[in-house]
Amino acid sequence: MRKALVIYLVAEPETPELARAAVEAGADVIELGFPFSDPLADGPVIQRASERALGRGMRTARCLDCLAETRALLNDTPIVPMTYAALLEAYGWERFAADAHSSGASSLIVSDVPAGQRPELRRVHLVAPTSTDERLRLAASTTDGWLYLVTLTGTTGARAELSSALEELVERTRRVADGVPLYAGFGISTPDQAAGAAALADGVVVGSRAVQVAEDGPQALAAYVASLRAALDER
Amino acid sequence: MSEVTETFGPYGGRYVPETLIPALDELTRAWETAKRDPAFQAELDELGRTYVGRPSPLTRADRFAPGKRLYLKREDLNHTGAHKINNALGQVVLARRLGKQRIIAETGAGQHGVATATACARFGLECVVYMGSEDMRRQAPNVERMRLLGAEVEAVEFGTRTLKEATSAAIRDWITNVGTTHYVIGSCVGPAPYPELVRELQSVIGREAREQLLEVEGALPEVVVACVGGGSNAIGMFAAFLDDAEVELVGVEAAGAASLGAGRAAVLHGARSSVLADEDGQIVDAHSISAGLDYPGVGPEHAWLRDTGRATYLPCTDDEALAAFARLSRTEGIVPALESAHALAVVEGLDADYVAVCLSGRGDKDLAEALAALAAG
Numbered sequence: 001m002r003k004a005l006v007i008y009l010v011a012e013p014e015t016p017e018l019a020r021a022a023v024e025a026g027a028d029v030i031e032l033g034f035p036f037s038d039p040l041a042d043g044p045v046i047q048r049a050s051e052r053a054l055g056r057g058m059r060t061a062r063c064l065d066c067l068a069e070t071r072a073l074l075n076d077t078p079i080v081p082m083t084y085a086a087l088l089e090a091y092g093w094e095r096f097a098a099d100a101h102s103s104g105a106s107s108l109i110v111s112d113v114p115a116g117q118r119p120e121l122r123r124v125h126l127v128a129p130t131s132t133d134e135r136l137r138l139a140a141s142t143t144d145g146w147l148y149l150v151t152l153t154g155t156t157g158a159r160a161e162l163s164s165a166l167e168e169l170v171e172r173t174r175r176v177a178d179g180v181p182l183y184a185g186f187g188i189s190t191p192d193q194a195a196g197a198a199a200l201a202d203g204v205v206v207g208s209r210a211v212q213v214a215e216d217g218p219q220a221l222a223a224y225v226a227s228l229r230a231a232l233d234e235r
Numbered sequence: 236m237s238e239v240t241e242t243f244g245p246y247g248g249r250y251v252p253e254t255l256i257p258a259l260d261e262l263t264r265a266w267e268t269a270k271r272d273p274a275f276q277a278e279l280d281e282l283g284r285t286y287v288g289r290p291s292p293l294t295r296a297d298r299f300a301p302g303k304r305l306y307l308k309r310e311d312l313n314h315t316g317a318h319k320i321n322n323a324l325g326q327v328v329l330a331r332r333l334g335k336q337r338i339i340a341e342t343g344a345g346q347h348g349v350a351t352a353t354a355c356a357r358f359g360l361e362c363v364v365y366m367g368s369e370d371m372r373r374q375a376p377n378v379e380r381m382r383l384l385g386a387e388v389e390a391v392e393f394g395t396r397t398l399k400e401a402t403s404a405a406i407r408d409w410i411t412n413v414g415t416t417h418y419v420i421g422s423c424v425g426p427a428p429y430p431e432l433v434r435e436l437q438s439v440i441g442r443e444a445r446e447q448l449l450e451v452e453g454a455l456p457e458v459v460v461a462c463v464g465g466g467s468n469a470i471g472m473f474a475a476f477l478d479d480a481e482v483e484l485v486g487v488e489a490a491g492a493a494s495l496g497a498g499r500a501a502v503l504h505g506a507r508s509s510v511l512a513d514e515d516g517q518i519v520d521a522h523s524i525s526a527g528l529d530y531p532g533v534g535p536e537h538a539w540l541r542d543t544g545r546a547t548y549l550p551c552t553d554d555e556a557l558a559a560f561a562r563l564s565r566t567e568g569i570v571p572a573l574e575s576a577h578a579l580a581v582v583e584g585l586d587a588d589y590v591a592v593c594l595s596g597r598g599d600k601d602l603a604e605a606l607a608a609l610a611a612g
Binding site: 036037038040041043047051054059060061084085086087088089090091111112113114115117125126127128129130131132135139150153154155 | 248249250251252253254255256257258393394399403406407410411412413414499500501502503504505507512513514515516517518
């Protein structure tokens with residue numbers, strides 16, 4: 001079965017073109033980061049990218065425009081805004097969800113609103129190696145389409161090795177997830193790591209490295225995404 | 236337990252990544268058990284008496300406030316020179332019950348970092364303190380003290396390089412090392428159960444003060460005043476008086492960091508509270524000459540006390556705080572922390588005779604910064 005490749009990009013004026021390049025090179029889902037000034041789940045690359053995007057005026061309304069522009073270029077590819085509670089709190093939780101969906105979002109990810117809180121907000125839940133089985137079950141039963149498996153205890157960003165915690169997390173989650181697709185992210189940057197994670201999970205999420213490569217433009221991003229796609233397909 | 240949403244009216248909650256939720260559940264259980272355990276309370280009381288110097292005295296300050304009956308609750312006389320030690324020791328004792336060998340903390344003025352480093356030295360635990368590089372400059376003596384006490388001080392070179400970024404860095408460390416590490420948060424902020432935990436550990440201030448005031452005056456004060464950054468000395472001081480409806484509670488914020496006076500409901504560092512944020516929820520930089528108040532957020536319970544009208548929060552400028560800093564030194568022979576000087580600055584303008592102020596810390600750490608500002612002013 002084809003393994004899903006999720007590419008994370010921070011919303012900036014160039015992002016719709018970058019997202020198109022990523023999808024044409026083999027990305028199946030685009031995660032669109034709406035920047036927050038104090039992103040607790042993120043490592044240095046996404047922190048700095050967020051700071052830069054905010055400096056360029058990428059506030060919530062502009063991010064929603066960016067989402068709509070990206071949607072217009074991508075046909076049916078799912079786009080999932082990923083952000084923090086602070087933005088929803090300011091914009092209005094229901095209004096944010098409604099406007100994101102009308103701008104073309106397929107779902108949402110809110111990094112600092114764990115499963116069980118704000119149950120009325122449909123979103124993709126994250127689970128982590130520290131999650132208890134009870135929490136894995138709660139997240140799996142309430143998630144929107146797929147589960148985001150955080151491969152490691154830590155923040156986003158490239159690591160030298162694929163996390164050894166992923167295997168156990170996949171096993172524990174499979175036991176309670178009842179067929180929900182499991183996509184692994186955090187710390188995945190190389191084609192080898194992507195292939196390794198995809199051997200366990202149903203898909204992979206690549207963020208920080210994609211954000212870095214995207215700084216060199218759509219062609220560079222396309223080449224990078226193609227290398228990830230090839231590694232997933234060759235497994 | 237992980238279904239906790241809000242804690243203080245619409246404020247509080249747990250806005251943190253999933254990775255931390257099991258640790259917060261574990262901390263909540265450990266705290267619920269500990270607070271009902273007489274042995275835990277006895278250990279804290281013993282440490283307070285034999286190590287911190289509790290009860291801290293109550294000092295009347297007639298020359299500072301002529302015509303009033305002003306009393307200072309002397310948390311500056313605690314070991315390490317501030318109220319922060321009450322919380323740091325309590326949390327470190329709790330961390331030992333959890334079996335955690337590594338302690339992390341954030342610090343602004345350095346007082347919480349010093350207190351945590353002290354508690355770790357006392358119990359032989361590894362200690363890492365995150366501090367913004369701008370605060371390391373402003374509070375250099377405390378950096379040296381933490382290192383002398385065996386703590387590692389990690390400079391945070393991001394954003395404003397102050398308490399907000401130090402707190403974010405500490406939370407990221409905790410996310411990474413949550414299995415081995417306890418995060419000793421320094422104020423009544425952060426995700427549940429921290430705001431309640433810190434309040435309870437600091438409530439010794441108010442309990443002692445209430446008893447001491449009753450003893451000396453035979454009545455409760457008209458007004459209780461404390462400075463508010465994150466708000467831990469204030470919530471500890473206020474806690475004992477919350478049910479005394481006749482006692483007015485006044486918190487004093489730095490005018491440039493008035494999360495309660497000028498903030499809006501927003502989410503920062505794991506909790507919904509009143510925060511200096513823009514209309515998109517992005518956090519706005521705070522400014523205060525006092526590193527301990529230079530924070531755009533505040534404990535969620537203070538936001539609730541403000542909304543319910545139980546407490547009032549006033550602003551104080553850098554200049555007003557500096558004037559009170561100099562004045563208490565000259566009139567009473569007490570050099571207050573710049574943070575505490577904010578609370579002192581509003582006393583004169585209060586329409587009350589009998590007032591109690593929490594003197595949360597001593598000012599040695601501030602000499603260089605305050606003297607330079609006074610000379611320039």
